[in-house]
Amino acid sequence: MANVATTISNTPEKINIKDLIVAQQPLAALCTYKTGGNADFLASPTNLEQMKALLAFSRQNQLPITILGGGSNVLISDEGVPGLVILTHKLCSYHVRGTLFCAQSGLSLETAINASIENSLSGLETLGGLPGTIGGAVWGNASTHGLQLSQLIEWVDYLTPDGEIARIHRDDDRFAYKRSPFMGTRNIIYEVALRLIPNKNTSEARLHKEQSRKERMDSGQFDHPSAGCVFKNPRGKPAGMLIDEAGMKGLTVGGASISSLHGNFIINTDGTATSKDILKLAELARKAVSDRFGIKLEREIVLIGRW
Numbered sequence: 391m392a393n394v395a396t397t398i399s400n401t402p403e404k405i406n407i408k409d410l411i412v413a414q415q416p417l418a419a420l421c422t423y424k425t426g427g428n429a430d431f432l433a434s435p436t437n438l439e440q441m442k443a444l445l446a447f448s449r450q451n452q453l454p455i456t457i458l459g460g461g462s463n464v465l466i467s468d469e470g471v472p473g474l475v476i477l478t479h480k481l482c483s484y485h486v487r488g489t490l491f492c493a494q495s496g497l498s499l500e501t502a503i504n505a506s507i508e509n510s511l512s513g514l515e516t517l518g519g520l521p522g523t524i525g526g527a528v529w530g531n532a533s534t535h536g537l538q539l540s541q542l543i544e545w546v547d548y549l550t551p552d553g554e555i556a557r558i559h560r561d562d563d564r565f566a567y568k569r570s571p572f573m574g575t576r577n578i579i580y581e582v583a584l585r586l587i588p589n590k591n592t593s594e595a596r597l598h599k600e601q602s603r604k605e606r607m608d609s610g611q612f613d614h615p616s617a618g619c620v621f622k623n624p625r626g627k628p629a630g631m632l633i634d635e636a637g638m639k640g641l642t643v644g645g646a647s648i649s650s651l652h653g654n655f656i657i658n659t660d661g662t663a664t665s666k667d668i669l670k671l672a673e674l675a676r677k678a679v680s681d682r683f684g685i686k687l688e689r690e691i692v693l694i695g696r697w
């Protein structure tokens with residue numbers, strides 16, 4: 391692999407795996423739905439050596455691995471998550487080289503946008519207010535207002551389950567609307583380089599970011615816990631409109647309801663919803679749209695754990 395501008399290095403470090411892993415950790419506070427059970431084991435690595443040690447440990451003990459970034463696009467099972475959950479939020483360093491903004495996968499989008507503006511780079515402002523991490527956004531090819539994150543990607547360095555480092559480049563044709571080459575694999579996104587545009591007008595960029603963030607806040611997206619859109623938009627009509635027209639707006643199951651503001655949002659109405667309530671409601675919405683329009687909605691939120 392050409393090691394261009396990456397922060398990956400093999401600094402020797404003595405790692406005591408027991409210091410890294412904690413058993414039976416609640417996950418609800420670590421996701422935006424605020425639902426779900428415990429991780430059998432949880433670890434928050436701070437560098438590549440620790441990440442590799444965790445991968446080796448999970449291989450030796452045959453533990454499945456689940457990666458959690460900001461938890462803003464997942465539904466965690468009430469029955470918990472087997473094996474090892476790796477939380478990426480401590481992998482959050484970044485650097486700038488020319489117009490490349492290079493960030494470890496756990497960097498929050500919020501910090502990435504602010505840091506890129508501080509470094510006179512533009513391109514991320516449209517994502518203002520989008521929750522989650524760079525790694526999660528690459529995994530799901532996050533998009534808003536016509537911008538797909540993949541349009542900005544120069545390369546992505548990732549770890550294979552064997553702990554090998556590999557790289558994909560911007561021209562990888564497996565990126566598409568809400569799709570990335572990482573879906574359906576066990577590869578772990580470690581570092582991402584985004585090609586941005588020089589912009590000395592930092593106040594203009596800050597204003598743009600702030601407008602994007604405010605638009606989200608004003609639309610009520612954050613009034614209740616949710617994970618954003620439950621379904622991807624099919625060709626033609628947006629999923630939210632189909633759900634509304636199928637008469638599902640406002641429907642509730644337990645503590646979950648279909649948002650009265652946006653048909654594609656299922657919210658944890660008063661904080662008492664279970665993940666099971668949310669999934670049941672999503673399945674009812676999917677069935678209603680299928681029965682009414684013959685359209686099979688594809689889930690966008692990711693189910694994690696024992697379902």
Ligand SMILES: Cc1cc2nc3c(=O)[nH]c(=O)nc-3n(C[C@H](O)[C@H](O)[C@H](O)COP(=O)(O)OP(=O)(O)OC[C@H]3O[C@@H](n4cnc5c(N)ncnc54)[C@H](O)[C@@H]3O)c2cc1C
Binds near residue numbers: 617
């Ligand atoms: C109110 C609200 C509004 C939203 N609006 C939008 C929107 O406009 N557009 C949009 O695209 N999304 C939107 N989302 C969804 C979400 O914010 C994005 O998809 C975000 O990019 C997910 O990042 P995350 O770090 O939270 O990922 P997580 O939820 O933690 O993880 C999502 C998936 O990515 C995987 N993953 C995460 N990090 C890594 C890694 N380092 N390596 C390998 N796999 C990894 C996880 O295993 C999981 O499968 C919204 C969510 C909310 C709550």
